[in-house]
Structure formats: C-alpha cells, structure tokens
Amino acid sequence: MMDLLLLEKTLLGLFAAIVIAAVVSKLRGKKFKLPPGPIPVPIFGNWLQVGDDLNHRNLTEYAKKFGDILMLRMGQRNLVVVSSPELAKEVLHTQGVEFGSRTRNVVFDIFTGKGQDMVFTVYGEHWRKMRRIMTVPFFTNKVVQQNRHGWEAEAAAVVDDVRKNPAAATEGIVLRRRLQLMMYNNMYRIMFDRRFESEEDPLFLKLKALNGERSRLAQSFEYNYGDFIPVLRPFLRGYLKICREVKEKRIKLFKDYFVDERKKLTSTKGTDSEGLKCAIDHILEAQQKGEINEDNVLYIVENINVAAIETTLWSIEWGIAELINHPEIQKKLRDEIDTLVGPGVQITEPDTYRLPYLQAVVKETLRLRMAIPLLVPHMNLHDAKLAGYDIPAESKILVNAWFLANDEAHWKKPEEFRPERFLEEESNVEANGNDFRYLPFGVGRRSCPGIILALPILGITLGRLVQNFEMLPPPGESKIDTTGKAGQFSLQILKHSTIVLKPRSF
Ligand code: HEM
Numbered sequence: 001m002m003d004l005l006l007l008e009k010t011l012l013g014l015f016a017a018i019v020i021a022a023v024v025s026k027l028r029g030k031k032f033k034l035p036p037g038p039i040p041v042p043i044f045g046n047w048l049q050v051g052d053d054l055n056h057r058n059l060t061e062y063a064k065k066f067g068d069i070l071m072l073r074m075g076q077r078n079l080v081v082v083s084s085p086e087l088a089k090e091v092l093h094t095q096g097v098e099f100g101s102r103t104r105n106v107v108f109d110i111f112t113g114k115g116q117d118m119v120f121t122v123y124g125e126h127w128r129k130m131r132r133i134m135t136v137p138f139f140t141n142k143v144v145q146q147n148r149h150g151w152e153a154e155a156a157a158v159v160d161d162v163r164k165n166p167a168a169a170t171e172g173i174v175l176r177r178r179l180q181l182m183m184y185n186n187m188y189r190i191m192f193d194r195r196f197e198s199e200e201d202p203l204f205l206k207l208k209a210l211n212g213e214r215s216r217l218a219q220s221f222e223y224n225y226g227d228f229i230p231v232l233r234p235f236l237r238g239y240l241k242i243c244r245e246v247k248e249k250r251i252k253l254f255k256d257y258f259v260d261e262r263k264k265l266t267s268t269k270g271t272d273s274e275g276l277k278c279a280i281d282h283i284l285e286a287q288q289k290g291e292i293n294e295d296n297v298l299y300i301v302e303n304i305n306v307a308a309i310e311t312t313l314w315s316i317e318w319g320i321a322e323l324i325n326h327p328e329i330q331k332k333l334r335d336e337i338d339t340l341v342g343p344g345v346q347i348t349e350p351d352t353y354r355l356p357y358l359q360a361v362v363k364e365t366l367r368l369r370m371a372i373p374l375l376v377p378h379m380n381l382h383d384a385k386l387a388g389y390d391i392p393a394e395s396k397i398l399v400n401a402w403f404l405a406n407d408e409a410h411w412k413k414p415e416e417f418r419p420e421r422f423l424e425e426e427s428n429v430e431a432n433g434n435d436f437r438y439l440p441f442g443v444g445r446r447s448c449p450g451i452i453l454a455l456p457i458l459g460i461t462l463g464r465l466v467q468n469f470e471m472l473p474p475p476g477e478s479k480i481d482t483t484g485k486a487g488q489f490s491l492q493i494l495k496h497s498t499i500v501l502k503p504r505s506f
Contacts, residue, residue, distance in 0.1 A: 047073075068082065077227070310492075356423060365417075373490075374400055469503055470501070
C-alpha cells in the first residue's frame with residue numbers, strides 16, 4: 001500500500017516536473033547561450049543517453065565530440081566539462097573566485113553536514129577561515145620537518161615487516177594492506193600524535209572499515225538518479241539512511257577515541273612546548289577562541305581522513321604497479337639511489353629532492369594515474385560566462401585534469417609510462433600547477449594544500465621500497481593488472497594485487 005502511494009506520488013511529481021521543465025527549458029533556451037552538448041530531453045536531460053558512469057575516460061570521449069567546453073544536463077543538474085589548458089586556467093585561475101565553490105549532492109551533504117567542513121564547502125568566509133586555521137597545523141614546511149622522521153620510521157617499519165615475512169619473497173603478499181597502515185600512521189601522527197601498532201589493531205580496523213564505507217558510498221555512481229532527478233529521491237531513502245548511519249558512527253569514533261582522548265591528555269599534562277603540539281591542539285585552540293565550533297573540528301578530522309590518506313595511498317599503489325610493469329625503470333631508479341645516496345643507506349626526506357629520477361617517477365605516476373582525475377568538482381554560485389557561453393548558476397564544473405595530462409595533442413605518447421619525459425622535453429613541469437597541462441593537485445584557490453606533505457611521503461615510500469627490494473609480479477604472471485576503478489572524481493587501481501618483494505642484501 002505504502003509503495004503504491006509512493007509510486008502514485010512519484011508519477012504525479014514526474015508529470016508536474018515535466019511540465020515545469022518544459023516551460024523552464026523554453027525560457028532558458030531563449031535567455032542563455034549554453035555550451036554544446038547532446039540534446040537533452042525533459043526531466044532526464046542527457047542522463048538516459050550518458051548514463052551514470054561519468055568517469056574521466058568517458059568525459060574525454062565527449063570532449064572529442066563536443067569540444068573543450070561541453071554541457072551535460074543530468075536531470076536537474078548542469079554539468080560543465082572543461083578539457084583544455086586554456087579553459088582550465090580560466091576556471092581555476094582567472095575566474096578562480098567565480099568558479100571557486102564546490103557542488104554538493106545528497107550524499108556529500110550528509111558526510112559534510114551540508115558543507116561545515118573545508119574541502120566541500122562553498123567559496124566564502126567559512127572556507128577562508130577553515131583553510132587559514134588548517135594551514136599552520138597541516139600545510140607548512142615546519143609540519144614536514146616535524147614529521148619527516150615519523151614518515152621515515154613508518155616506511156622503515158614497512159621494510160622491516162616485509163623482510164621478516166618469508167612469503168613476501170616467494171608467493172608474494174598484498175603489500176597494499178601494510179602500506180595502508182603506514183599511511184594511517186603518517187597522518188594520525190600529524191593529527192593526534194598517535195599510531196597503530198599493527199594491521200590487527202581493533203581501533204584501526206574500525207576506522208578503516210568506516211572510512212572505506214564512507215568512500216564507497218560517496219564515490220559510487222549508484223545514487224546519481226536521486227541526485228539528478230529530485231522526484232526520484234524517495235527511492236534513495238534506504239541508501240541515504242545507510243549514509244547517515246555511517247556518518248554518525250564515524251564522527252562519534254573521531255570524537256570519542258581521538259579528539260576527546262587528546263583533550264584529556266593535554267588537560268592532565270598541558271601542552272609542553274610549541275614543538276610538541278600536534279595538529280588537533282591547534283584546531284582545538286581555534287575552537288576555544290570561538291573561531292569554529294565542535295562540529296567543524298570533527299569535520300576537519302573527517303576531511304583529512306578522506307583527502308590525505310586514500311589519495312596518497314592510491315598514488316603509492318599506482319607507482320608500485322608501474323615500477324613492477326616496467327622493470328627497467330625500477331632498476332634505473334634503484335641505480336640512482338645506490339649511486340647518489342649509497343647502497344643500503346636509507347633515503348630520507350631531504351634526499352628525495354636530489355634524486356631527479358625519483359622525482360620524475362613520482363610525477364609520471366601522478367600524470368598517467370591521477371588519483372583525482374577530474375579534480376574535486378567546482379561550482380559557480382552565480383550565473384557566469386566561460387569561453388563566450390553562459391554557465392547557469394550552481395553548475396557543476398569538472399576540469400578533466402587527467403585528459404589535460406594525457407592528451408596526445410599536448411604530450412609525446414601520453415599513454416606510455418615514461419618518467420624520462422620529465423627530465424627531457426617536460427623538464428620545466430612541476431606538480432604544483434606551473435603548467436596548465438599538468439594539474440594532479442589542481443591549481444589556484446581550491447588547489448590541494450596537502451601537496452607539501454604528499455610529495456615527500458611518495459618519494460620516501462617509493463624510494464625505500466625500491467632500494468630495499470626487487471618488486472615483481474606474482475609467480476606465473478608477467479604483469480600486474482592496472483585496470484582502474486573510477487568514482488565520482490577518483491581513480492584507484494581495481495585489484496589490490498599480490499606482489500613479490502625480493503629483499504636486497506648490501
Ligand atoms: C597524492 C596525493 C594527493 C592528491 C593527488 C591530491 C589531489 C587533490 C586535488 C586534485 C584536489 C582538488 C583541487 C581542486 O579542486 O581544484 C585536492 C584538494 C584537497 N586536498 Fe589533496 N591530494 C593529495 C593529498 C592530500 C593530502 C596529503 C592532504 C592533507 C594532508 C590533502 C588535502 C586536501 C584538501 C584539504 C583539499 C581541499 C582544498 C580546498 O577545497 O580548498 N590532499 N587534493
């Protein structure tokens with residue numbers, strides 16, 4: 001009975017929406033000069049033609065058909081895709097304020113408390129304040145210097161564990177599991193001055209499971225229909241209920257086991273000196289001063305969990321896969337470290353900057369296997385103009401950064417994993433956005449502030465692995481499967497492959 005009522009309501013809603021949409025689109029058609037794209041139908045827009053899987057490769061195909069700027073009408077949402085360095089510059093730099101907001105959707109609204117965080121909030125006072133408050137505790141060279149010994153120790157612990165495990169050198173292991181623990185430790189040291197002893201640590205397991213669920217639920221294309229077509233939203237009820245439960249559990253876990261624990265510790269011991277402060281101490285100070293509230297504190301923890309840990313882990317995993325599939329590159333990297341640092345001398349953060357081939361391997365990994373290939377979606381709060389077209393307010397703007405970095409019009413054989421390009425024809429290109437063809441961390445106001453931590457962590461981790469092991473595909477296989485798995489704006493490797501690590505002796 002309930003379902004019938006719901007169906008009846010939905011059909012009525014659909015009918016009303018068709019009429020409204022037809023009227024609106026007539027009006028709009030007159031007023032706006034919209035970017036090219038497939039012809040939309042009422043209600044659904046282009047959704048039925050385009051489908052749910054709006055990944056960087058599909059959007060590249062659309063760009064080849066419709067051009068550097070195109071528009072898809074996904075139900076009620078406008079999606080603008082930008083696919084040239086010039087237009088990326090316009091969106092991220094020249095009109096950085098106009099396009100500096102973020103779209104939200106029904107699912108992200110749940111996980112971010114409707115934009116009470118930093119990563120997914122609109123461009124404005126709140127974002128500015130959050131970014132300012134997070135800068136000193138997370139995004140400065142001082143943070144790197146305070147934490148680099150910790151990262152080196154975590155990478156050394158990975159090397160030790162692998163050396164101790166005889167299976168690693170024979171049938172192989174899923175190294176990713178251990179690297180995941182390492183990345184959690186790298187970030188939880190910065191945030192809370194905490195680390196997890198082992199992969200079996202119950203708190204780590206809980207955290208990992210909830211973060212994994214959050215990531216899966218948010219990146220899935222499964223909920224698009226309810227987001228695009230509001231009258232279908234009732235059918236998402238079950239999905240959104242699960243999202244809310246995961247969100248509540250996660251925020252409670254951050255609060256009970258980490259933030260409150262830290263408060264207890266500092267209230268009994270006091271924060272000794274500036275040097276011993278961890279990130280959350282700074283954030284709690286901002287709360288005490290009344291600059292932010294307790295929810296904002298917890299959403300900062302939430303943001304770091306998603307923005308920092310997974311992205312860097314995926315990039316490490318992609319890097320390892322490419323090094324295994326290109327043994328000659330792996331060997332060249334090992335030779336560079338042996339020559340410039342010394343055989344058996346463990347590389348440290350300052351070493352990473354004087355190893356050009358290591359830098360090139362990291363850059364090439366981030367180019368071909370961009371973890372956030374469409375950047376985090378941008379949005380214009382007000383009607384705007386781009387390339388002579390009208391962009392209606394609150395359009396979702398995707399910059400196809402992956403295509404910019406993999407377009408054969410701009411790169412020599414972009415499909416090849418060839419770090420040498422960054423020492424030869426592309427030697428001036430940096431990861432910080434000095435070239436609009438290469439934006440693995442974005443550029444401009446909403447660019448990734450975590451680049452300052454991510455690059456040294458990538459260098460230390462890949463460097464230590466290559467100098468201590470020969471990394472190979474599992475027995476009987478000649479390559480690792482590098483099929484990707486794309487999400488709303490993420491790209492990770494589909495299979496967490498078993499790999500063989502033969503320890504080197506010095
Ligand atoms: C290899 C690792 C990483 C990659 C590839 C990456 C990439 C990105 C990209 C593409 C964006 C969006 C840029 C835009 O929308 O224009 C972003 C935003 C962000 N990243 Fe990263 N990131 C990485 C690591 C980190 C780390 C380690 C942290 C924190 C410690 C971090 C924190 C953030 C934050 C807070 C934002 C949101 C900035 C804003 O909206 O103002 N990221 N990242």
